[in-house]
Amino acid sequence: MTRKLTNQELKEKANLIRLDIIKMLVEAGSGHSAGPLGMADIFTAFYFNLLKHDPKNPQWEERDRLILSNGHITPVRYVAMAHAGYFPISELKTLRKLGSRLQGHPERKRLPGVETTSGPLGSGLAQASGYAYAARMDGQKFRVYCICSDGEHDSGNHWEAVLFAGKNKLSNLTAIVDRNNIQIDGYTEEVMPLEPLRAKYEAFNWHVLHIDGHNLEEIIDAVNHAKAVFEKPTVIIAHTIPGKGVDYMENDPKWHGAVPGVSDMPGEPSKEKQTQIALHELRTLKGKIKSEHE
Amino acid sequence: MNKKSFSTNKVATRQGYGEGLVIAGEADEKVVVLCADLTESTRSILFKEKFPDRFIEIGVAEQALATIAAGMATYGKIPFISSYAAFSPGRNWEQIRTTIALNDVPVKIAGAHAGLTVGPDGATHQMLEDIALMRAMPNMVVMYPADAIEARKATVAAAKNGKPTYIRLAREKTPIITTEKTPFEIGKSHVLLNPSTRSADAQGRLEQSRKATSSGPHGDPQVAIIGAGPLLYEAVVAAKKLAESGIETVVINSHTIKPIDEQTIIKYAKITGAVVTVEEHQINGGLGGAVAEVLARNFPVPQEFVGMPDSFGESGDPDELLEKYHMKSADIIAAVKKVITRKNS
Numbered sequence: 001m002t003r004k005l006t007n008q009e010l011k012e013k014a015n016l017i018r019l020d021i022i023k024m025l026v027e028a029g030s031g032h033s034a035g036p037l038g039m040a041d042i043f044t045a046f047y048f049n050l051l052k053h054d055p056k057n058p059q060w061e062e063r064d065r066l067i068l069s070n071g072h073i074t075p076v077r078y079v080a081m082a083h084a085g086y087f088p089i090s091e092l093k094t095l096r097k098l099g100s101r102l103q104g105h106p107e108r109k110r111l112p113g114v115e116t117t118s119g120p121l122g123s124g125l126a127q128a129s130g131y132a133y134a135a136r137m138d139g140q141k142f143r144v145y146c147i148c149s150d151g152e153h154d155s156g157n158h159w160e161a162v163l164f165a166g167k168n169k170l171s172n173l174t175a176i177v178d179r180n181n182i183q184i185d186g187y188t189e190e191v192m193p194l195e196p197l198r199a200k201y202e203a204f205n206w207h208v209l210h211i212d213g214h215n216l217e218e219i220i221d222a223v224n225h226a227k228a229v230f231e232k233p234t235v236i237i238a239h240t241i242p243g244k245g246v247d248y249m250e251n252d253p254k255w256h257g258a259v260p261g262v263s264d265m266p267g268e269p270s271k272e273k274q275t276q277i278a279l280h281e282l283r284t285l286k287g288k289i290k291s292e293h294e
Numbered sequence: 295m296n297k298k299s300f301s302t303n304k305v306a307t308r309q310g311y312g313e314g315l316v317i318a319g320e321a322d323e324k325v326v327v328l329c330a331d332l333t334e335s336t337r338s339i340l341f342k343e344k345f346p347d348r349f350i351e352i353g354v355a356e357q358a359l360a361t362i363a364a365g366m367a368t369y370g371k372i373p374f375i376s377s378y379a380a381f382s383p384g385r386n387w388e389q390i391r392t393t394i395a396l397n398d399v400p401v402k403i404a405g406a407h408a409g410l411t412v413g414p415d416g417a418t419h420q421m422l423e424d425i426a427l428m429r430a431m432p433n434m435v436v437m438y439p440a441d442a443i444e445a446r447k448a449t450v451a452a453a454k455n456g457k458p459t460y461i462r463l464a465r466e467k468t469p470i471i472t473t474e475k476t477p478f479e480i481g482k483s484h485v486l487l488n489p490s491t492r493s494a495d496a497q498g499r500l501e502q503s504r505k506a507t508s509s510g511p512h513g514d515p516q517v518a519i520i521g522a523g524p525l526l527y528e529a530v531v532a533a534k535k536l537a538e539s540g541i542e543t544v545v546i547n548s549h550t551i552k553p554i555d556e557q558t559i560i561k562y563a564k565i566t567g568a569v570v571t572v573e574e575h576q577i578n579g580g581l582g583g584a585v586a587e588v589l590a591r592n593f594p595v596p597q598e599f600v601g602m603p604d605s606f607g608e609s610g611d612p613d614e615l616l617e618k619y620h621m622k623s624a625d626i627i628a629a630v631k632k633v634i635t636r637k638n639s
Contacts, residue, residue, distance in 0.1 A: 117397040123361045123389055130365025160358035
């Protein structure tokens with residue numbers, strides 16, 4: 001078990017994680033930037049406060065299960081895991097390289113601590129629901145968390161799982177939706193409108209919470225609140241800013257599947273300067289990432 | 295080989311699956327069954343009645359069927375997922391690939407009502423591409439039982455193999471051509487009929503047939519007929535008729551299509567020098583293709599393919615359809631004669 005960090009420590013940790021995300025993506029030369037940066041606070045909260053886990057014993061039976069549905073944001077998970085002690089931070093440099101345990105999209109069989117293989121969207125919540133159902137059959141006390149994107153709410157498989165978890169009142173399951181409003185082809189409300197998302201989940205018999213996904217107190221409160229909801233699964237709709245922390249990336253769909261330092265983009269710093277600016281901005285933000293309401 | 299003994303006892307392979315689920319469920323409490331609104335017709339109902347707490351209804355949602363089961367298997371359960379082959383793996387192939395095969399968790403996929411013989415339902419439900427879909431997938435075991443007894447054995451074996459596994463099942467009642475004593479091992483095919491023994495254990499005379507081995511010489515087999523699934527009955531009928539006209543063949547039940555039993559295929563290709571494959575599936579990518587891959591790499595011999603010739607089916611009675619699309623014993627006989635001509639030319 002790792003020590004739970006205080007709020008200020010969590011903020012500083014989240015910033016270190018953002019720095020390492022940029023470094024590893026630049027080293028890899030491909031991958032996704034916006035999602036991992038946007039979810040850095042939530043992953044920090046999980047790995048350094050919320051999860052019952054043991055980085056030295058990833059198969060510990062009583063651990064909480066953190067299932068990542070939108071596998072493309074796995075860099076943030078890898079960095080959080082490395083900082084938590086699952087593997088050496090130096091291994092982050094191997095991301096997406098031949099022979100690496102850090103596959104471009106995460107694979108359960110390659111890296112202990114990764115609960116499921118994911119990447120193709122829309123399937124994670126169903127796996128988490130099956131996991132939670134099976135665990136409840138055996139009277140297990142651990143919780144199952146599923147982190148998913150807003151874009152994958154376009155898929156039928158996701159809503160099939162929402163139906164199933166609602167029907168079976170899987171209160172040991174909490175879903176966290178990265179509501180960053182972008183997907184590859186643009187803004188979610190233009191590609192395929194999801195709103196009213198809260199009403200949709202409520203209609204499927206879920207308990208719904210809205211939070212600012214960059215406010216660590218809100219993240220921790222919401223996840224703990226969900227533990228006290230016994231009659232339904234809970235979904236936490238976490239409003240995040242894609243690319244959070246790097247000004248030129250924030251809220252821009254073109255950084256969904258791109259990394260700094262690889263190519264010039266219209267209206268952006270030159271590829272030579274992208275990495276430098278990103279790292280500089282993150283350093284100056286040390287411990288200062290704020291939610292919109294703080 | 296007594297034709298009458300085949301036709302008197304007909305049971306659908308899906309029934310064998312249902313019975314196998316109960317046996318597997320009794321043996322291991324980790325076994326659970328999930329079904330997508332087809333509990334009666336996939337015979338999952340037998341398990342549901344026995345173990346209601348371990349049966350999970352998913353509704354008409356085959357992608358959820360696969361992925362929820364993947365989650366349960368990742369936790370530690372042994373889930374069997376029941377639907378029609380047209381929908382599972384037809385509709386949920388990517389979910390099976392990513393969350394079951396690549397994830398390498400022991401979900402057992404039962405594709406019922408596979409093949410042309412689902413008959414009147416027509417082409418939408420006549421799944422003829424599932425072997426191709428599943429045998430291309432790493433980590434996946436693919437089985438196609440010949441009759442209800444073998445389907446029961448395959449189901450029980452699948453519960454224990456620790457691997458992602460596909461079991462192909464049919465709707466129609468089909469002749470029982472194996473016995474309780476017929477050996478069954480995943481990956482090990484079984485010689486149903488061999489002229490050197492001049493008998494088949496299909497008639498419950500395994501011991502007798504073994505004794506007969508030493509009783510007298512027979513003609514060397516000229517062709518190896520390699521099949522899987524209920525059409526093996528047609529293969530045996532064809533072999534018997536061919537024997538009456540002096541053409542000896544070996545009939546091999548390749549119930550496991552992946553991993554395929556290479557040794558047995560090569561052994562009989564060397565003995566006979568010609569192969570006919572038989573399956574109720576597209577010729578493209580099916581058992582015939584799997585056999586051809588083994589032969590091409592090891593011991594190329596002429597091969598003829600009995601199966602669906604790159605076509606969809608249509609409504610009709612099962613027998614009418616098998617006749618129209620050339621999968622009856624007469625078609626197997628024609629294929630055997632053709633391959634002998636090719637071998638000798």
